[in-house]
Amino acid sequence: MSDGGHLLEVEDLHVSFDTDDGVVKAVDGVSFTVEPGRTLGIVGESGSGKSVANMTILGLTRADDANVSGRILFEGNDLAALDDEGLQGTRGNEIAMIFQDPLTSLHPFYKVGAQMTEAIQAHGDASDDEARERSIELLKLVGIPDAERRFGEYPHEFSGGMRQRVMIAMALTNDPKLLIADEPTTALDVTIQAQILRLIERLQAELGMAVIMITHDLGVIAEVADDVLVMYGGRVVEQGTRDEIFYDPQHPYTWGLLGSLTRTDRPRRSGRLAQIAGQPPSLIAPPDGCHFRPRCPHEFDKCPQVPGLEARSGTRDHLDRCWLTADQKRTLRVVDDGEIGLEEPAA
Amino acid sequence: MNDASTPSDAPTPGVDEMKAKDRTASNGGPLLEVEHLVKHFPIKSGILIDREIGQVRAVDDVSFFVNKGETLGLVGESGCGKSTLCRTVLRLIEPTSGSMRFEGRELTGLGRNDMREARRDMQMIFQDPYASLNPRKRVGQIVGDPLALHGISSGDERKRQVQELLERVGLNPEHFNRYPHEFSGGQRQRIGIARALALQPKLIVADEPVSALDVSIQAQIINLLDELQDDLDLTYIFVAHDLGVVRHVSDRIAVMYVGKIVEIGPAEAVYTNPIHPYTLSLLSAIPIPDPRANDSREPMVLEGDVPSPANPPPACRFHTRCPFATEICSEVEPELIDHGGGHWAACHHPLHREHPEAVREATPGEGTPT
Numbered sequence: 001m002s003d004g005g006h007l008l009e010v011e012d013l014h015v016s017f018d019t020d021d022g023v024v025k026a027v028d029g030v031s032f033t034v035e036p037g038r039t040l041g042i043v044g045e046s047g048s049g050k051s052v053a054n055m056t057i058l059g060l061t062r063a064d065d066a067n068v069s070g071r072i073l074f075e076g077n078d079l080a081a082l083d084d085e086g087l088q089g090t091r092g093n094e095i096a097m098i099f100q101d102p103l104t105s106l107h108p109f110y111k112v113g114a115q116m117t118e119a120i121q122a123h124g125d126a127s128d129d130e131a132r133e134r135s136i137e138l139l140k141l142v143g144i145p146d147a148e149r150r151f152g153e154y155p156h157e158f159s160g161g162m163r164q165r166v167m168i169a170m171a172l173t174n175d176p177k178l179l180i181a182d183e184p185t186t187a188l189d190v191t192i193q194a195q196i197l198r199l200i201e202r203l204q205a206e207l208g209m210a211v212i213m214i215t216h217d218l219g220v221i222a223e224v225a226d227d228v229l230v231m232y233g234g235r236v237v238e239q240g241t242r243d244e245i246f247y248d249p250q251h252p253y254t255w256g257l258l259g260s261l262t263r264t265d266r267p268r269r270s271g272r273l274a275q276i277a278g279q280p281p282s283l284i285a286p287p288d289g290c291h292f293r294p295r296c297p298h299e300f301d302k303c304p305q306v307p308g309l310e311a312r313s314g315t316r317d318h319l320d321r322c323w324l325t326a327d328q329k330r331t332l333r334v335v336d337d338g339e340i341g342l343e344e345p346a347a
Numbered sequence: 348m349n350d351a352s353t354p355s356d357a358p359t360p361g362v363d364e365m366k367a368k369d370r371t372a373s374n375g376g377p378l379l380e381v382e383h384l385v386k387h388f389p390i391k392s393g394i395l396i397d398r399e400i401g402q403v404r405a406v407d408d409v410s411f412f413v414n415k416g417e418t419l420g421l422v423g424e425s426g427c428g429k430s431t432l433c434r435t436v437l438r439l440i441e442p443t444s445g446s447m448r449f450e451g452r453e454l455t456g457l458g459r460n461d462m463r464e465a466r467r468d469m470q471m472i473f474q475d476p477y478a479s480l481n482p483r484k485r486v487g488q489i490v491g492d493p494l495a496l497h498g499i500s501s502g503d504e505r506k507r508q509v510q511e512l513l514e515r516v517g518l519n520p521e522h523f524n525r526y527p528h529e530f531s532g533g534q535r536q537r538i539g540i541a542r543a544l545a546l547q548p549k550l551i552v553a554d555e556p557v558s559a560l561d562v563s564i565q566a567q568i569i570n571l572l573d574e575l576q577d578d579l580d581l582t583y584i585f586v587a588h589d590l591g592v593v594r595h596v597s598d599r600i601a602v603m604y605v606g607k608i609v610e611i612g613p614a615e616a617v618y619t620n621p622i623h624p625y626t627l628s629l630l631s632a633i634p635i636p637d638p639r640a641n642d643s644r645e646p647m648v649l650e651g652d653v654p655s656p657a658n659p660p661p662a663c664r665f666h667t668r669c670p671f672a673t674e675i676c677s678e679v680e681p682e683l684i685d686h687g688g689g690h691w692a693a694c695h696h697p698l699h700r701e702h703p704e705a706v707r708e709a710t711p712g713e714g715t716p717t
C-alpha cells in the first residue's frame with residue numbers, strides 16, 4: 001500500500017466449530033496487523049488457534065459447521081465479507097499459503113510441472129508454453145537445480161526439502177504481497193530447515209513480500225520474525241517486537257515457553273527445566289477469565305476476569321493479557337538461576 | 348572380540364581402544380559396548396525369485412560404549428541410521444554382523460529365551476505416543492504386560508505395582524482402567540515410560556521421546572526422565588534430532604551421518620569445539636531462541652540433501668556436502684581417531700586444527716543474558 005498503512009488487519013476474529021462434543025472455540029477474539037515487507041511470527045502450541053486464524057484469512061475454514069465473525073481487511077477490503085468467488089481474486093494471487101507437510105500438499109499422481117502450470121493458468125490466461133516457462137523460472141528462483149528436468153518429474157522423486165521448495169515456488173506464482181507459512185520447516189531435517197528459512201528470507205528481500213510465519217519453535221521466531229504474536233487457547237496473550245518478546249516478556253505463558261527451552265549454545269543447566277505444569281486448555285470448555293490461569297503459579301483473585309490485550313509494560317505497541325503490574329512481572333519472571341522462567345515465587 | 352568382520356576399507360577403532368582413552372568412565376565402566384556393528388537391509392527385486400539388487404547400509408561399522416549411569420545422546424538427520432542402531436542394539440532387528448555386550452555379556456547369538464531375559468534390563472521408549480500404545484488395551488494392561496510376560500507378578504500384586512508405576516511417572520493411579528485415547532500426548536508418553544520402567548531396567552533407549560510433543564510438555568517429559576535417572580540410577584541412550592534437547596540431557600554425544608558415527612565425545616567438547624564439519628553444520632543449522640545470540644553468528648548452511656544409505660558416497664560420506672572437502676575426502680575413508688579427552692572424529696580436515704575460524708563464526712558470541 002502506498003499510504004504506508006497496514007497490509008493486513010485482522011479485527012476481533014472469532015472462529016468456532018460445532019462438533020458432537022460441543023462448540024470448539026478455536027479462535028477467540030484475535031486482532032493483529034501485518035505491515036508490508038515485514039515478518040510477523042506467530043508462536044503457540046497445538047490448539048492455540050494459530051493455524052485456524054490464518055486459514056480463516058484465506059477462507060479455508062468456511063464450512064457448514066464453522067462460525068466466523070470479525071473483519072479481515074486486506075489492503076482495506078474485508079475478505080470475511082466476500083463470497084468464495086470474490087475471495088479467489090485475493091487467495092493464491094495476493095495472499096499465498098504454504099503448509100507443514102509438503103508431501104500431502106502435492107498430488108502424487110501428477111507431475112510437478114503439471115501442478116504448477118495448473119496453478120498459473122487458474123489465476124490468469126497464460127498459454128501452455130508461457131506457463132511452462134514461468135514454472136521453470138519459479139523453480140530456478142527457489143533454488144531447484146536442473147529445473148527443466150525437474151519440471152517433468154513426480155513429487156515422489158523430490159526430497160522433503162525440494163518438495164517444500166516446489167510449494168514455495170507455486171505460492172510465488174502471482175507475486176503475492178503476503179505469504180502465510182504454516183510450520184513450513186517442522187517436517188524437515190535441521191540442515192534442510194536452515195536452507196528453507198534462508199530461502200524465505202531471500203525471497204522476501206527480493207520480492208518485498210510480507211510473511212506470516214506460524215511456528216511452535218521460538219528458534220525459528222528468533223531467526224526470521226520482526227514482530228511476534230504469542231497465542232494460547234485461541235487468544236493472543238502477548239504481542240510485541242521480537243526483542244520485546246525475548247528480552248522483556250510480559251505474559252507468564254511466554255515466560256514458561258522461554259524457560260522450558262533447551263539451547264544448543266548453552267551447557268546443561270544444573271537444575272530441571274522450568275516446565276509449565278498441566279495441560280493446554282480444552283477449547284470446548286475453557287476456563288473462565290484468563291485461559292492460562294489453571295497452569296499459572298502467579299494466579300490471583302483478578303484472573304477469573306478476562307484481561308484485555310493492552311499495553312501494560314509502558315511500551316506503546318507491546319501488548320499483553322495479564323493482570324499483574326509491570327513491576328510484579330519484572331520480579332516474578334526471574335527464576336532461581338537468574339533466567340526468565342515460570343516458577344512458583346519464593347515464599 | 349575383534350574377529351567381527353569389518354566391511355568398510357577404513358578400520359574403525361574397537362571399543363577397547365575407545366574405552367582406554369575415555370576419561371568419563373568414572374563410575375564403574377561401560378554398561379553397554381557395541382563393536383563393529385553392521386546392519387544392511389537387502390533391496391530386493393523380482394516377482395517370483397527375490398533377487399538382491401542392493402543394500403541399504405543403515406548402520407555401517409559402528410562402535411561405541413555407554414557408561415553406567417550416563418546419558419549418551421545420539422543425533423543425526425532422518426535416514427542416518429540412528430533408529431536402526433537403537434533397535435539393533437536391543438536386537439529388535441538382527442544385526443548383520445558385529446557384537447554387543449551388556450554388562451560384559453555377549454548379546455549376539457543368544458537364543459530367543461535368553462534374549463528375552465536379557466531384555467529385562469534394556470527397555471525402549473518410542474517417539475510416537477499414539478502409535479506405540481495399543482488402543483484396545485487399558486492402561487493397566489499396557490503397563491502390566493511386561494510384568495505378566497516375565498511372570499513377575501499377577502492379580503492384585505500386579506495391579507499394585509502398575510499403580511505405583513503410574514504414580515511414579517506423574518499419572519493418576521486411578522486411571523488404571525482408562526484407554527490410551529483418553530490421554531493427551533504428554534500423558535501417553537508417560538504411559539510409555541511407565542511401561543519401560545516396569546521391569547526395573549538398567550538401560551533405557553529413548554528414540555525421539557519428545558519430538559512429537561508440544562514445547563511445554565517436552566520440558567515436563569525431559570524433567571521426568573531426568574528425575575527417574577537420578578532416582579533409579581538409569582542409563583540412557585537418548586536419540587533426538589533436536590540438538591538443544593540433546594545438549595541438555597547428555598553426558599556424551601554421538602553424531603551419525605549416513606550409517607556412520609562421525610564424531611563422538613563428551614557433550615561439552617562436541618558442542619563447543621566440534622571437530623567434524625557435519626557436527627558444526629548441524630549445530631549452526633539450529634536457530635538459537637535468543638535473537639541477539641542468533642544474529643551474532645554466521646551459520647554454515649549446507650547445500651544439497653542427505654545422501655541415500657542405499658548408495659552412499661565413497662570414502663568420506665560427507666564429502667559431497669562438505670565445504671572443506673579436498674581430493675583425499677573422496678578417495679580415502681577417514682578413520683575415527685582420538686583428538687584427546689575421549690573426543691573422537693572421522694575427518695581428514697579436523698576443524699580445530701585446520702579451520703578454527705569456521706567454528707568461531709558459526710558459534711554465537713558471548714550469549715546475551717536473557
